[in-house]
Amino acid sequence: MKTHIDPELLEKAGSIFAELGLPVELAINVFLAKAIQTQGFPFPVALDGDSNRNGLVGQTVTNAEITEIIQHFVEQVLPVSEIDNLTQLEYCRNTFGLSFPVLKTTKSVHSEDVRIAVKDAKGRNRYSTSKVAQRDGVSYVICTQWTDRHRPAFLRWQKSYGDC
Template sequence: MELNIEQELLNEASQLFSKLGLTTEQAIRIFLTKSISSNGLPFPIILDEQDGSAKTSITNSQITDTLLTLVEDGLPESELLNLQNPDYCKEVFALSFAVLKLAKTNQQADIKTAAQDAKGYNRYSTKKVARHQGQYYVISTQWTDRHRALFTHWHKQIQRNTSSVSR
């Protein structure tokens, strides 16, 4: 099989892959394997339902509020655990951090400690803390444009799954 890829695109991608320690062939193999396992593209292509344009208008505050509501309204336990798993969050949202992190208590000192990463940088909200079954969760604030469509896609799936369970 012969691939027809523009040389400039191939060169740029090869430089990026090299920085990641991958050959272009390895990167293509990863992409193809992920495509097969997800039965489609390994990332969502999400269009605005009204005009067909890409939709990434959700804000960090809206994401935080949505997660707060989901956790407090009884997000399935399995998904609550998933959102605390950095590997799951990297795969689903392309985030470098878990979406949720458990705080010891709702005391401000414990919230501030939980909101920091290993290097002491705040990665989670200290103002909006979710409570579920007596436990407190800080919510990631590390959302950028590349994460918003992934969050929206995940949220739609969660809504579909929880509405089909409650029927």
């Protein structure tokens, strides 16, 4: 495979990565690995800075809306196998680029059980304390750690199960 890298871009990026103590080749490999992992660009791609991300024209979604959608999907739309997938860190990394599972089980919807479940290993809240999804006698807290770079992947995933 023949490649052409713009020499001016390579020089500018090379000096930035040199300051970070990284060879530019490593940075390129990281980019390529992330592209493979996300099955596309590892960041949102848009025209003219609008919300036309990955062909989802005019669609933006807030964290609160994501939480509502996930709650609805867990309770009424998703097959049990997909709910199980959403509790798996590796699946959520590959599907959304998240650092946390989308769902985490909690003993119950009681406030004390939820307060315990929403925290990560360092004691930081990573899940909603106000929205708890329930399905087949199991309660799930919902991840709140969505950023702009996760939204296109979420919208693609949502579309694969139908809009709510």
